[in-house]
Amino acid sequence: MAGLADEVIVLRLTALRRPSAQRIVVPLLVLASGLMIILGKIDQVLFESLRVSVTDAAEPLLDVLSRPVSSIENLGDRIKDMANTYQDNLRLQAENRRLLLWQRTALTLASENAQLRELLKLTPEGSASFVTARVIANSGGAYVRNLLMNAGSQDGVARGQAAITGDGLVGRIYEVGTRSARLLLITDLNSRVPVVVEPSRQRAILAGDNSDRPCLLYLDPAAALKSGDRVVTSGEGGIFPPGLPVGVVDADVRGPPRIDTYVRLSQLEYVRIVDYGLAGELPNPVTAGSSTIRRAAPITAVKSNRY
Amino acid sequence: MPLGRQTASAAPVDSIAARMTPTVTTILAALLALQPVRLAGYAALPPSILLMAVYHWTIYRPDLLPVLALFAIGVAYDLLSGRPIGATPLLLLLLRAAVLRCRPWFINRSFLFVWSGFALFTVVAIAGSWALLSALAVQFVGLDGSVFGAALTISLFPVLSFLLGRVQRVMIGLG
Numbered sequence: 375m376a377g378l379a380d381e382v383i384v385l386r387l388t389a390l391r392r393p394s395a396q397r398i399v400v401p402l403l404v405l406a407s408g409l410m411i412i413l414g415k416i417d418q419v420l421f422e423s424l425r426v427s428v429t430d431a432a433e434p435l436l437d438v439l440s441r442p443v444s445s446i447e448n449l450g451d452r453i454k455d456m457a458n459t460y461q462d463n464l465r466l467q468a469e470n471r472r473l474l475l476w477q478r479t480a481l482t483l484a485s486e487n488a489q490l491r492e493l494l495k496l497t498p499e500g501s502a503s504f505v506t507a508r509v510i511a512n513s514g515g516a517y518v519r520n521l522l523m524n525a526g527s528q529d530g531v532a533r534g535q536a537a538i539t540g541d542g543l544v545g546r547i548y549e550v551g552t553r554s555a556r557l558l559l560i561t562d563l564n565s566r567v568p569v570v571v572e573p574s575r576q577r578a579i580l581a582g583d584n585s586d587r588p589c590l591l592y593l594d595p596a597a598a599l600k601s602g603d604r605v606v607t608s609g610e611g612g613i614f615p616p617g618l619p620v621g622v623v624d625a626d627v628r629g630p631p632r633i634d635t636y637v638r639l640s641q642l643e644y645v646r647i648v649d650y651g652l653a654g655e656l657p658n659p660v661t662a663g664s665s666t667i668r669r670a671a672p673i674t675a676v677k678s679n680r681y
Numbered sequence: 682m683p684l685g686r687q688t689a690s691a692a693p694v695d696s697i698a699a700r701m702t703p704t705v706t707t708i709l710a711a712l713l714a715l716q717p718v719r720l721a722g723y724a725a726l727p728p729s730i731l732l733m734a735v736y737h738w739t740i741y742r743p744d745l746l747p748v749l750a751l752f753a754i755g756v757a758y759d760l761l762s763g764r765p766i767g768a769t770p771l772l773l774l775l776l777r778a779a780v781l782r783c784r785p786w787f788i789n790r791s792f793l794f795v796w797s798g799f800a801l802f803t804v805v806a807i808a809g810s811w812a813l814l815s816a817l818a819v820q821f822v823g824l825d826g827s828v829f830g831a832a833l834t835i836s837l838f839p840v841l842s843f844l845l846g847r848v849q850r851v852m853i854g855l856g
Contacts, residue, residue: 403774585826
């Protein structure tokens with residue numbers, strides 16, 4: 375019992391011994407934090423170079439740390455895969471038969487498309503080059519939806535480039551360091567992507583709100599959307615090329631229709647960062663735009679209030 | 682697991698390794714929080730590992746987690762995670778100040794009491810962050826992510842606190 379009493383006294387003494395300097399330091403630091411929030415809000419460029427250099431410096435560490443995490447996950451996946459081999463095999467065989475049919479259709483359409491383009495003398499879209507990068511940090515949550523990638527300007531990544539996977543659109547690059555880049559997901563609060571709802575060619579803006587399912591804004595009120603309608607990028611604004619698959623509509627919700635994205639954004643490991651030759655249309659707060667502007671973009675429907 | 686009993690330990694420690702333990706583990710917690718975990722739904726409601734570590738050390742060894750280190754960790758976390766810079770250090774410093782003020786009540790209490798305290802602080806901290814973020818974004822951000830995140834943070838606290846308690850025992854001793 376005496377021991378406990380001693381400990382209580384020790385605690386109180388430490389509390390008393392708290393140097394008076396600390397009493398000034400804590401409010402000062404709180405004040406500094408508050409000031410940083412306000413300054414960062416007023417001037418978005420202020421901390422951007424600091425952010426890029428700190429991220430670049432931390433890239434090797436984050437890259438190394440993210441590997442064991444992903445290997446553990448991969449091990450789990452592998453065990454699950456082995457257990458499901460038989461079912462998977464049956465499913466894949468069926469899928470393969472179906473895809474072969476589609477392939478034939480696609481080849482026919484591709485040649486027909488080429489002929490029609492030839493007839494119309496359509497200006498070809500710029501050819502795309504890409505870099506595949508690994509996700510090394512993911513700061514999810516209700517605050518921001520972005521991913522840190524392990525490729526930067528030295529790998530040819532530039533601001534405004536589109537990030538995709540085999541399934542569809544992921545987002546775009548908005549911060550680039552020498553060896554790291556930050557990717558704004560289409561679910562982020564600041565993401566606005568011009569899209570088209572396919573069967574009706576209805577145009578809309580896909581707006582993220584930090585939830586898993588972004589919503590469609592500025593739709594024609596008369597538009598009758600059905601759940602399951604396919605949504606692709608419209609190419610307006612010149613950030614993304616037209617026709618990148620985004621997701622399917624879920625119209626059975628309160629408020630604006632939501633989109634179930636094709637890409638499982640929370641489970642990304644590798645992302646393809648594509649240069650469609652369109653980058654540079656973004657309002658660029660840090661450096662002068664890249665030199666790859668190929669066509670004028672009348673509308674830039676990307677909300678630029680923070681990034 | 683009488684973690685609550687360690688509350689009152691505040692004996693001076695000499696070894697540099699022991700002195701650095703809270704700071705280093707808090708840095709590790711921040712790095713862990715940045716890891717891309719590819720579980721379905723995880724990105725929508727990540728637990729705030731940083732909050733858990735800061736609460737643990739402020740309760741058990743506040744003398745070994747200097748405010749300046751806390752501030753630096755917060756700023757670095759904001760820079761790396763892409764959050765508004767200043768939001769995390771503000772949250773951590775206010776949490777520390779509030780927990781320090783309430784600390785005498787935690788002495789010699791059961792772990793359940795410490796955990797309940799954490800639940801209370803987490804709810805306030807996450808509600809505050811949500812309000813700050815909504816104000817910065819000039820719109821109401823969906824609450825569900827914050828609510829689930831808070832629930833996960835509170836339910837995972839015993840695990841992290843147990844691990845940190847083990848580290849504390851090995852590196853610092855009971856005080």
